[in-house]
Amino acid sequence: MKANDRTSDAELIQAYQEGSPYAFNRLLQRYQTPLFTYLLRWVRDRAIAEDLFQETFLRVIRALPDYREQDKFGSWLFGIAHRLCLDHFRRQKACRGIWQPASADEGQQGVPEPADRTPSPQEIAERHEFSLLLDLALEKMPAPAREVFLLRQHSDLPFREIAALLERPLNTVLGQMRQAVEHLRQTMEKHYA
Amino acid sequence: MLERHTQSLHLLYLSGELSYDQQQALHEHHRDCRICRLDLQQMQETLQLYRSAGAETVSPAVTATLLAEARRRQLTAWQWWISQRLHVDWHWARAMALTAFLVLLAVMVARLPQQNSSAMLAPLITATSATDAYLSDLQRRLLVLESGSVRPGRNLEDQDRSDALVDDELRAIRMRMNDLARDILID
Numbered sequence: 377m378k379a380n381d382r383t384s385d386a387e388l389i390q391a392y393q394e395g396s397p398y399a400f401n402r403l404l405q406r407y408q409t410p411l412f413t414y415l416l417r418w419v420r421d422r423a424i425a426e427d428l429f430q431e432t433f434l435r436v437i438r439a440l441p442d443y444r445e446q447d448k449f450g451s452w453l454f455g456i457a458h459r460l461c462l463d464h465f466r467r468q469k470a471c472r473g474i475w476q477p478a479s480a481d482e483g484q485q486g487v488p489e490p491a492d493r494t495p496s497p498q499e500i501a502e503r504h505e506f507s508l509l510l511d512l513a514l515e516k517m518p519a520p521a522r523e524v525f526l527l528r529q530h531s532d533l534p535f536r537e538i539a540a541l542l543e544r545p546l547n548t549v550l551g552q553m554r555q556a557v558e559h560l561r562q563t564m565e566k567h568y569a
Numbered sequence: 570m571l572e573r574h575t576q577s578l579h580l581l582y583l584s585g586e587l588s589y590d591q592q593q594a595l596h597e598h599h600r601d602c603r604i605c606r607l608d609l610q611q612m613q614e615t616l617q618l619y620r621s622a623g624a625e626t627v628s629p630a631v632t633a634t635l636l637a638e639a640r641r642r643q644l645t646a647w648q649w650w651i652s653q654r655l656h657v658d659w660h661w662a663r664a665m666a667l668t669a670f671l672v673l674l675a676v677m678v679a680r681l682p683q684q685n686s687s688a689m690l691a692p693l694i695t696a697t698s699a700t701d702a703y704l705s706d707l708q709r710r711l712l713v714l715e716s717g718s719v720r721p722g723r724n725l726e727d728q729d730r731s732d733a734l735v736d737d738e739l740r741a742i743r744m745r746m747n748d749l750a751r752d753i754l755i756d
Contacts, residue, residue, distance in 0.1 A: 392639075395647055400639040404632060412627040426631050433635045437642055510622050529619060534586050550577040557580075561615040 385449040393441055400440075404433065407450070411457055414530035418461050418522075420511055428464060432457045454531040455541045458523070513563035517556055524549050525556035579609045583616065703749055707742060 383391075383402065392399035411432065416425040435456050445452065514522055527538050539549040581587050582595055599606045 392643070395643060397640060397643070400643075401636055404635060404639075408627050408632060409624045413625040416625045425625075426627060429627055430631050430635065434638065437635070437639045440639075441642075441646055507622060510619065528584070529616070535581065535584060536586070547573075547577065550580055551573065553580055554573075554576045557612055557615050560619060561611060564615065564618060 389440065389443060389449060393443075400437070403449075407453055410530045410532065411453065414454070414526055415457060415461065417510070417514060417530070418526055419464065420515075424464065428457065428460050431460055448537070450531055451533055451537045451541055454527060454533065458527065458541065509563065509567055513560050516563065517559050518552075520544075521552040521556035521559065524552040525560075528553060575605055576608070579605075579612055582609070583613060699752065700749060703745060707745070710738060710742065 385403065385406075388399045388403050388406075392403070408429075412425060412429050415428050415432075416422060419425050419428065432453065436453060443449075443452075514526075517525065523542060524538060527533060527541070528535070531538075533541070535549055535553070536546060539546040542549065544552075578587070578591070578595060582592065587595065599609070
């Protein structure tokens, strides 16, 4: 079976379970950019983000043959990634404080480069500055608010599913999102004022 | 300061999670409330600014590894399924294979002798028939000689004629034996 853009996650999962060689490729294409961006924004280290990305999808591959709740694939996928991130920070916290500022090199790794043209030095500088600013804003953000914010921005899950995934009441999740947006807005305002 | 409920409504509005009626009610409220309008606008701009940072791309090596692993697991699963099926029906499969082999063998054996008798053995059968006929003829001639039907004459001319007849007969026998030997060798 050849999957097109209109094929739902449920259809792709069923096709994979029936042996289609294209189905997993399509699922990976669909989720790789949002998931990797989510991970990279959170851990702020490309190598670690790639490890977590790979581990997330390896767990998906292992569980996919028996997976039945096919309509909630996105929620399930980001749930796995979220738990892996938490485990990563728990391990890291044992060595150093959580959300210790990353080095300048780590910050540079997260800067995306467009493929179609070479950016000017000024553009590179501006983008790098903006990326560092985002890192700073996310770093200073309260952890529960950051979790909600990143999930909402990159997984595109509705707030109800995010609340279920994080096992928090919907109103709490909405309050934390509001807190995150306000924090981001203030950081940007301070910088560009 | 906005109420928490209104702030939550703005978030749900931006994520497209409000029903049609709720959206209409919010639009209605925003016509008269500048503070709420401003709050929604700021929230929208902040989120757009964040999105403008762009997306990150994972390295092709990682995706290639994942695709290979997915395919490997898929094939393993299918191999297991097939082996399970073969295990269940193994006796039937063996019996069917053996039957098919025997039928094929029988057909081949039934065809081979027909080809030999018709094509390969025909000259040999002909030669055997000719030999039988010749031996019968030879036996008849020897019996004639032994019976004395051809015997020496009373005078010298008769005796010479009789000896010549015997010599002719013996020559004829030798020639026919040579012919027979040649036919057998050629065949």
